[in-house]
Amino acid sequence: MTEASRVSKYLYTFIVLFVIWLFLTASLDPQELLIGAIFSAIVALLTYDIFTTRGLANLHPRRVAYFIAYIPYFLWAMILANLDVAYRVLHPKRPINPGIVECRTELKNNVGKLALANSITLTPGTITLDVDGDKYFIHWIDVKDASVEGASENITKPFEKFLKVIFE
Amino acid sequence: MSVLAWIGEFLVLFGTIFYFLSTLGLIRMPDVYNRMQTATKSATLGSLGVIVGTGLWAVGKGLSIAWLTKAIVIGVFLLLTNPISAHALIRGAYKSGIPLWEGSVVDKYREHLEKKASEKKEVEEGEE
Numbered sequence: 001m002t003e004a005s006r007v008s009k010y011l012y013t014f015i016v017l018f019v020i021w022l023f024l025t026a027s028l029d030p031q032e033l034l035i036g037a038i039f040s041a042i043v044a045l046l047t048y049d050i051f052t053t054r055g056l057a058n059l060h061p062r063r064v065a066y067f068i069a070y071i072p073y074f075l076w077a078m079i080l081a082n083l084d085v086a087y088r089v090l091h092p093k094r095p096i097n098p099g100i101v102e103c104r105t106e107l108k109n110n111v112g113k114l115a116l117a118n119s120i121t122l123t124p125g126t127i128t129l130d131v132d133g134d135k136y137f138i139h140w141i142d143v144k145d146a147s148v149e150g151a152s153e154n155i156t157k158p159f160e161k162f163l164k165v166i167f168e
Numbered sequence: 169m170s171v172l173a174w175i176g177e178f179l180v181l182f183g184t185i186f187y188f189l190s191t192l193g194l195i196r197m198p199d200v201y202n203r204m205q206t207a208t209k210s211a212t213l214g215s216l217g218v219i220v221g222t223g224l225w226a227v228g229k230g231l232s233i234a235w236l237t238k239a240i241v242i243g244v245f246l247l248l249t250n251p252i253s254a255h256a257l258i259r260g261a262y263k264s265g266i267p268l269w270e271g272s273v274v275d276k277y278r279e280h281l282e283k284k285a286s287e288k289k290e291v292e293e294g295e296e
Contacts, residue, residue, distance in 0.1 A: 020241065022237075023237045023238070023240065023241045024237070024238060024241055025234070026232070026233055026234035026236075026237040026238065027234070078209070078212075078213055079213065081209050081213075082186055082189075082209055082210055082213045085189065085193060085205065085206050085209050085210055086186075086189045086210075088193075088206075089189055089192050089193040089196055089197075089206060090189075090192075096197075096198075096202060098201065098202055098268070098269060099268075100268070100278075102280065117251070117255065118248070118251040118252065121208060121209075121251035121254055121255060122208070122209060122212060122247075122250075122251055125205065127201075127204055127205055127208065127254060127255070127258055128251075128255050129255070129258055129259055129262060130259055130262075132280070135280070137280065139201050139204075139205070139258065141202060141205050
């Protein structure tokens with residue numbers, strides 16, 4: 001992925017900061033908007049170079065649509081994860097079968113890898129231990145398949161189809 | 169009482185139940201890795217429930233909408249940062265040599281580290 005121009009990176013940082021400002025003040029008073037725009041412009045000027053590498057390309061409608069579809073999917077996976085944990089904690093025999101497995105990912109982008117690691121940590125029975133290149137080392141509470149392919153099938157595949165569109 | 173306040177109360181109750189399960193998991197699980205599993209997941213969902221629930225509850229009681237938007241900002245922040253701290257903790261635990269539970273099945277990470285170490289050694293020997 002080639003790097004975006006400086007103007008596009010700056011504008012993207014500005015938009016993100018301004019949206020956060022809108023949420024924090026929760027007011028549409030022109031005075032608030034003006035001071036928010038000024039502060040966002042200053043902070044964006046200081047940080048745009050480390051904040052993003054792709055600039056406004058992040059706001060492509062297809063990416064935004066997939067991102068919005070990803071939110072309920074992710075929340076549902078998270079609720080399932082918690083019910084699973086609740087079952088394991090409350091069951092008198094404590095049915096766990098832990099181990100560290102290895103997974104491969106197809107994602108190339110660093111932000112995408114971070115999003116995938118976070119998603120893995122919050123979903124059923126898995127927590128990311130280390131990422132090295134395209135290998136993920138994952139502590140799995142109930143190992144069903146210890147091989148690389150099987151583990152990838154079970155853990156990373158369901159998220160990758162969303163994250164590939166959002167971040168690649 | 170409006171519907172929003174009811175939903176808020178329900179979410180807060182839902183969150184506290186998961187807080188309780190998270191604490192119980194800390195007591196019942198056998199080693200540090202499995203404890204991280206329960207603590208991270210349940211505490212994150214519990215916090216989300218309580219925080220967003222408080223926002224909805226306050227709006228339903230007739231307070232300003234700012235309660236809800238600030239609660240959402242805090243919730244998103246928590247959702248993004250909590251798994252990273254869990255990842256840092258569990259990696260730190262592994263690196264400082266805390267063993268896995270004796271019931272554990274596989275440890276691919278150790279194999280990976282050993283392979284890396286032996287490759288590095290070969291390179292160094294080749295240089296000499």
